[in-house]
Amino acid sequence: MLKPLVIAVVVGAVAGGLWCMPGPAPQVQRSTGIGYDRIGAARCGAPTKTTVDLARDAVLIVRAHVLTERAVRASGLIWSEWELDVTETWKGDLPDPPLLVREPGGKIGHVEMRVSAGVRYRVGDEVVAFIVKDALGQWRTAGMTQGQWRVADGRAMRATDRGRSTSVAALRRAVQITNEEGR
Amino acid sequence: MNARVRPYLVVLVAALTALSVRAYLPIWSGGPTTPTPNTWPSGASVNYAVNDQVGTQVIFQAGSLVVPAIDTAVARLGVLSGLTFINQGQTPITDPAQDGTNLLTWADTPANQALLGGGLGITTVWFTNGVITEFDVVGNGSPNSPAPGQGFFFSTLGTPGWFDVDGFVMHEAGHGIGMDHSALFNASMYPFQFAGTLKTRLPAADDDAGVGAIYAQNTGTGSVAGTVQRTGGGTVAGAHVFLVDAVTGRTRQGGFTIGAGTFTIDGIAPGIYRVYVEPVDGPFGPANFSAAWWNGVTIDNTFQTAALGGVASPTVLKVAAGATNSVGTINVNGPAPTRNMVQVFYLSTPTPLVNPVSTLEQPAPYAAWFGIFGTGVDQGPDSAFTFLGPFPDITGPSTWATSNPGFDDRIFPLSIPAETPSGSYVLQWDDPTTGELVVFPGCLEVLPPATPRAYTAPYGPGCPGSTGPVTLTGTGTPSLGNAAFSVTLAGQLGGQLAYFVLCALPDHLQVGPGCFASVDWMTSFFDLTAIALPTGGGGMLTVPFPVPNDPALAGTDIYAQVLVSDPMTPAGYALSNALALHFE
Numbered sequence: 001m002l003k004p005l006v007i008a009v010v011v012g013a014v015a016g017g018l019w020c021m022p023g024p025a026p027q028v029q030r031s032t033g034i035g036y037d038r039i040g041a042a043r044c045g046a047p048t049k050t051t052v053d054l055a056r057d058a059v060l061i062v063r064a065h066v067l068t069e070r071a072v073r074a075s076g077l078i079w080s081e082w083e084l085d086v087t088e089t090w091k092g093d094l095p096d097p098p099l100l101v102r103e104p105g106g107k108i109g110h111v112e113m114r115v116s117a118g119v120r121y122r123v124g125d126e127v128v129a130f131i132v133k134d135a136l137g138q139w140r141t142a143g144m145t146q147g148q149w150r151v152a153d154g155r156a157m158r159a160t161d162r163g164r165s166t167s168v169a170a171l172r173r174a175v176q177i178t179n180e181e182g183r
Numbered sequence: 184m185n186a187r188v189r190p191y192l193v194v195l196v197a198a199l200t201a202l203s204v205r206a207y208l209p210i211w212s213g214g215p216t217t218p219t220p221n222t223w224p225s226g227a228s229v230n231y232a233v234n235d236q237v238g239t240q241v242i243f244q245a246g247s248l249v250v251p252a253i254d255t256a257v258a259r260l261g262v263l264s265g266l267t268f269i270n271q272g273q274t275p276i277t278d279p280a281q282d283g284t285n286l287l288t289w290a291d292t293p294a295n296q297a298l299l300g301g302g303l304g305i306t307t308v309w310f311t312n313g314v315i316t317e318f319d320v321v322g323n324g325s326p327n328s329p330a331p332g333q334g335f336f337f338s339t340l341g342t343p344g345w346f347d348v349d350g351f352v353m354h355e356a357g358h359g360i361g362m363d364h365s366a367l368f369n370a371s372m373y374p375f376q377f378a379g380t381l382k383t384r385l386p387a388a389d390d391d392a393g394v395g396a397i398y399a400q401n402t403g404t405g406s407v408a409g410t411v412q413r414t415g416g417g418t419v420a421g422a423h424v425f426l427v428d429a430v431t432g433r434t435r436q437g438g439f440t441i442g443a444g445t446f447t448i449d450g451i452a453p454g455i456y457r458v459y460v461e462p463v464d465g466p467f468g469p470a471n472f473s474a475a476w477w478n479g480v481t482i483d484n485t486f487q488t489a490a491l492g493g494v495a496s497p498t499v500l501k502v503a504a505g506a507t508n509s510v511g512t513i514n515v516n517g518p519a520p521t522r523n524m525v526q527v528f529y530l531s532t533p534t535p536l537v538n539p540v541s542t543l544e545q546p547a548p549y550a551a552w553f554g555i556f557g558t559g560v561d562q563g564p565d566s567a568f569t570f571l572g573p574f575p576d577i578t579g580p581s582t583w584a585t586s587n588p589g590f591d592d593r594i595f596p597l598s599i600p601a602e603t604p605s606g607s608y609v610l611q612w613d614d615p616t617t618g619e620l621v622v623f624p625g626c627l628e629v630l631p632p633a634t635p636r637a638y639t640a641p642y643g644p645g646c647p648g649s650t651g652p653v654t655l656t657g658t659g660t661p662s663l664g665n666a667a668f669s670v671t672l673a674g675q676l677g678g679q680l681a682y683f684v685l686c687a688l689p690d691h692l693q694v695g696p697g698c699f700a701s702v703d704w705m706t707s708f709f710d711l712t713a714i715a716l717p718t719g720g721g722g723m724l725t726v727p728f729p730v731p732n733d734p735a736l737a738g739t740d741i742y743a744q745v746l747v748s749d750p751m752t753p754a755g756y757a758l759s760n761a762l763a764l765h766f767e
Binding site: 105111113114135 | 210212278279281294296300305307308309311312358363364374468470475477482519
């Protein structure tokens, strides 16, 4: 009985210009017990995904330190590119280094290009990054801000987590479970 | 009396038409404490071109007039900003690039899909030293993105389930002229669009305010500035600060604190307001506040909603034209909220037996079953949920409340009375089980009616007389030509003198212990004239107030309050509540 309501809801918000809600065909996602994002909205695609969804979508999940940032021009746009120094690989086959993750927007000289929101990395941070390849073959963050956890003192937290962190061990375990289910 | 009021009202019409409202939500450069907006040059002509596939793709509803809708939307932004948008025609260019063409495209290409990341739309904005040089709007043109068979579909026909092209372009081209997102649910710059809704076509006060702020279009408006910090120290950045009209309960402008915990909201229409502060914790979340990513603002969203003066009795703040009201520090406290409201919806039944009608806004009047999603919304008493202001109302007990993994829901009967002014309203949830206050600004949008309606709205506390509160009410509506409209004074001591005060602006001026003047006597239309109250019937007095059928009055407001002599009170008088009269 409740399903139609469940279908309509989108909890939380994700970066990247204009999103939408609600849509006609999302599905209830089961909880991992991590964070509070337990509902997906497939109509709106990226806006809200569970950790399980993100883990399934990602082709690469790594724990890493952000080494460098630079802006590059590609496909007519400016992108920011971060080099990740990977310390653990939780999913996927790590490509030959360097691992370079790109997101749209950046500044070259006096010229700057922005998108209305988006995920950014900070040099020096330790992160857990859920990574996908986009249509241009670039490494990107899965679900934008949802796919990036900042790590401190053994705990991981995203911008969307309202100050509530989860242990890195629990996050890793959730990824492992998803990996095992996917085999 | 009316003959004397009329010339003042005519002057008032001219004054009001000169007003506009502004705020501050730019895409800025600089660090977390030094925001510098990026804009097109003042009065610039901005050429744009539309990809030549637009309108022919499968994602557009047949019969849609896409290019005219685009033209309409950007022209509307032109009016707000003073820019001139010129359609240069169609172009084979499919993808955004720094190529000198301001492009609007829905082309389904790998580059566009990479940029969209499965979203509905995105805008790239190029600027150099604070001057915007180009923007490109990309709509998702794939019927298979974000997932196979689950693409987005666009229309100009207002068809339920389709995304409105005009509203979409209002939002995205809004980025193109330098606007960032708004956290007010009703704004065109709100970061989510709903299929089937047309509300983003019309700029909300917050949109108007934001564009006007960065393009210096402010006239006849005021500002509110202050700081948000935690009790005992520690400034709070990334907090959403917004104003609520203390007369009608409508939301107006909002803004955010920046790195030093400071905020400035400008372009505010003269009036009286309450100021609220809420955490950016969804539905507008940290990911929608791009200053966090681009300007180093570290968002603190682990405090609970607060109000200037305290949530129990928020301060009513008078904003005057040309003035900046410094409200000092608004204190907030943790811990992070355990309650939140993230979505509202309408149903045709009191239980979720059918699909919700989504956020289908309508003009007043209407009644609906109104649902709320959020964390813990199924908990606590129904009475904890109220709409601010005298108009929209929850009219009965909840008919549905369930707890679900990750979210909860609750359904109420809702009534929007006929006299409800168009605009957006605030749902407040004052949860006694946790002591938390949660607000959802702009969650209820009432669209303008085909024919504007007059209304009256009581507001302000006044101060009681020796026989109790003195009430001022209207009978009928102040519609142009309504000879039967009247106001009634009741509750006062009989046999005394009453002084009716009609003013151009509201106020909230304490004139004695627990006693407030709720009209701005400096804008009074005429000298006080005493009216003798009857000795019988508790002194109740009905004063005819025939409204002239003068089109010059349409859309104007006056504010009335009555002072009644009362020798039995320490001050020697009582004040009625105030009554806003909106003429149409």
